[in-house]
Amino acid sequence: MTMHAAATSYQPTQVWESERMLYDLLRAPEKYELFFERYASALIMRLGYGKEIESGEEPYARDILKVVHTVERVASPGAYLVDTFPMLMHLPAWLAPFKQEAARLHNFEINLFRELLLEVREKMRNGKALKCFSRTFLERQSEFGLSDDEGAYVIGTLFEAGAGTTAAAMMSFVLSMCHYPEWLKKMQKEVDRVVGDERLPNFGDIPQLPTVRAIAKETLRWRPVTAGGVPHELIKDDVYEGFFFPAGTNIHANQWAIHRDPELYPDPETFNPDRWLFPGYPTYREPLDRFPNLQNFSAFGFGRRICPGMNIAENSLHLLIARMAWATEISKKPGVEVPLYDYTAGFNVQPKPFVFDLKARSAARKKIVDIAWLQNKDTDPLGLAMGSGA
Template sequence: MSSAATSYQPVQVLESTRLLYDFLRTPAEYENHLERYSSGLIFRLGFGKTIKTGNEELVRRIMHVVHTVERVASPGAYLVDTFPTLMCLPAWLAPFKQELGRLHKEELGLFRQLQDDVRQEMKDGKAPQCWERTFLEDQAEYGLSSDEGAYVVGTLFEAGAGTTAAAMMSFLLAMVHHPVWQARLQHEIDTVVGPQSIPGFNHMPSLPTVRAVVKETLRWRPVTAGGVPHQLVKDDVYNGLFLPAGTNIHANQWAIHRDNLYPDPETFNPARWLEPRYPTYREPLTTYPTIQNFSAFGFGRRICPGMNIAERSLNLLVARIAWAFNISKARDERGREIAVPLYDYTSGFNVQPKRFTFDMKARSEDKARMVERAMREAETEDPLAGR
């Protein structure tokens, strides 16, 4: 277990409490609420700042950069992806170079502003502990320039702000279509947590179904479906095809998670991560809770550095949402169920279900009151209140 990731758990609990409260008030705005959670968590950890609504000016600027990065990083976003020789053109003949130059200037300016804000707060003795402050305090040890440090922290935000939200939207889609698994989740959570508590990290070792649902969601609908492109560091041969060093390789996450290792791969089936017999991929989670055997977070030395934080967030959110709410298909004015498509996803570097209509209601008045009370306590105890 990562000790650093464990130290962030109080922040995840606080932000997830706000998410439950937001869902309780305006469930139809689930996309905004999930994006606020994801960006709010990383904003706290990265820059020591809070995001209350997601509509703050600075947040809008950051999310614009995030969505732009996702667009330009998508395979085929520019013709040069297909015809690399276009890179030889001068900038005045290559519109893609001009656009990327403007985007880099915008991105760097934003990252510098965030870093300068923390630097000024440190001078004023008001800077909370955060990743940017850690870099500035130990910059000489890291051996990075100010701009390089700004990019390290800034790109962590870019990578984490939307991915957790996208995965959770696929979880909601799964619950709409698989009420049996929702019931199994709720039964496990109610048994372990009891009626007087909201699920927390202390409950996770006793919630194997929660962890299995998270893993199956990431396998069933990988966020980075086409994989993150990486360059080969040396020549390689794959199925008789010679690939020289420097070749861009896309590890197709969608295809990998539909390997024969996962029978009936299009079916959302968390049991594949639970049962100790075939077709389980390996040992049960109850015995080996840290085994991955799926590539949702990448591979090797380029594996997602925020993997431990992200997986903890997903486990906590799944447990808390299933504890608090019933999720089901919505009905029209005639009482007929409104169809929810299974494969209507966005395109791009990261993918998520396009907005769909469903019902999310508190499971009981008691649970609703517990969420409201937890939110009041969280606001009172928030070390960044007013920032």
């Protein structure tokens, strides 16, 4: 199954989780971080382990998000002195606090990933395991040639990669709408024209919503989640602008700088989705029922290390942004400043908590959101999403 086809098979779960997110967000918008993180975490938990996250506050949900944020912290270049002075790696563990911390973090991480995988194995013995990545791995483990712990890490790192990044992108989307409200109005006009006012947007509408897709892409350009990029190791000697780099050199593609190249992105500091929608901009491509999209966008990395969940993330961002545009009004709260850039530090970044107003566009639309969730909350999107394989 191709990445695109696999991502399509997960759409029922994304629809289900987006209905839950909208329902709760309209009731408690101040908990937006929890609801964005729960959406992303629950989606990956279902796909990876066939396991549901109900509140987002379950111990295993908080533990795995703790792992996510730990990776974001420790993977940040320069987080430890040993990053600058590699010779410190030769110190014995009792003289190297970073080695002691690494051992503690590894034990916490592998115990969590192992427990989640073995829970699926136990369910398989009882005939109760739902279709998920873990079940597929365990059924084909001899073919893959991986140990339990290796498999646990493969699946666990999918969660690490997917849970925090989608949530962070959605937080930046809300921030952009606070500062550039004219784009929310343009998007709402487009969504209303295509969808009408009697139902929520669905995946079938996305090709007719280029403004939604442009806003998703511009959000990732304007505020890239992995701002410093993922390190790549040169497989051969290279020369760049007169500088020689031997094979084995670690190179960080500075995503922040790439997304601010004025030749490719004129006026790069401005949030401007028009750069994806109108001829005359270097980034314009057509037809607009296909472009803009997030395929092969540098925000997801490069080459062999491009994000394997890119298609799932693209579907999530398009659906969530379209549905929020249809259902909600987002704005600054009168008298309260929303910082233009006040982000966390680390490998992945997201806006620090900020205050804004979010409400339903109308009582009728809120009722439609309520009905959609209350009618579907007891259904089984997991079975629907994974029936064609994971």
